[in-house]
Amino acid sequence: MIIRKLFKFENTHIVRDCSTIRCRSSIHGHSYKIELLFESDFLDNAQMVYDFGLMKDNMKTLVDSFDHGITLWNQDSDEYIADMKKHSDRWVVLPVSPSCEQFSRVIFLMIDRVLELTRGINGERDVKLHSIIVHETDTGYAQCFREDAYSQKMGIIDLNDIIFSDAIKADWKDKDLFEKLKRGEQFVNPDSV
Numbered sequence: 001m002i003i004r005k006l007f008k009f010e011n012t013h014i015v016r017d018c019s020t021i022r023c024r025s026s027i028h029g030h031s032y033k034i035e036l037l038f039e040s041d042f043l044d045n046a047q048m049v050y051d052f053g054l055m056k057d058n059m060k061t062l063v064d065s066f067d068h069g070i071t072l073w074n075q076d077s078d079e080y081i082a083d084m085k086k087h088s089d090r091w092v093v094l095p096v097s098p099s100c101e102q103f104s105r106v107i108f109l110m111i112d113r114v115l116e117l118t119r120g121i122n123g124e125r126d127v128k129l130h131s132i133i134v135h136e137t138d139t140g141y142a143q144c145f146r147e148d149a150y151s152q153k154m155g156i157i158d159l160n161d162i163i164f165s166d167a168i169k170a171d172w173k174d175k176d177l178f179e180k181l182k183r184g185e186q187f188v189n190p191d192s193v
């Protein structure tokens with residue numbers, strides 16, 4: 001069975017080198033819709049695959065980190081990156097260009113790591129991240145499956161190369177969340193949310 005949780009955020013970017021002129025030459029924003037799809041053959045003690053409420057802790061924190069921020073590609077010009085950081089407290093630097101394809105890969109890697117490191121305490125079994133869908137507009141989306149997220153052909157993405165600004169981290173309940181994720185520390189789900 002597959003279950004799906006939808007999150008939303010507002011984010012701005014420029015996507016260098018694409019064919020769409022407005023997209024490559026003007027900073028613009030999107031109201032992103034992010035779908036997290038999980039699968040399991042089993043149900044937990046509440047006869048759910050994975051309680052939606054549990055997704056509103058670390059998973060939502062990471063997705064919401066992009067809200068009202070600008071996403072920057074670390075290969076963009078130093079001048080552009082410095083200027084954007086000067087005018088926006090909330091920025092994320094990625095090792096990849098912020099197309100919706102790469103957004104979906106980045107978010108897959110983060111959510112997959114959270115799931116891998118989180119111990120469920122309500123009988124959750126064999127829950128796997130099926131895919132991430134990133135809707136950039138009402139008419140265009142990318143869906144990332146496991147093989148895409150870890151694809152050498154598309155380029156390996158290293159979590160160590162993702163940088164959240166201090167203003168973003170200041171909003172996190174656990175300021176050390178991403179460091180813990182990168183170090184592989186275990187999380188335990190609460191019994192109530």
Ligand SMILES: Nc1nc2c(c(=O)[nH]1)N=C([C@H](O)[C@H](O)COP(=O)(O)OP(=O)(O)OP(=O)(O)O)CN2
Nearest residue numbers: 015018020022023028098099100101136137139140
């Ligand atoms: N495969 C991709 N194509 C495009 C991406 C992308 O991430 N992946 N991104 C863009 C731009 O960001 C652009 O803002 C969105 O393009 P488009 O779908 O053309 O947006 P519109 O709102 O103009 O779409 P309509 O269907 O005409 O309303 C470009 N391409």
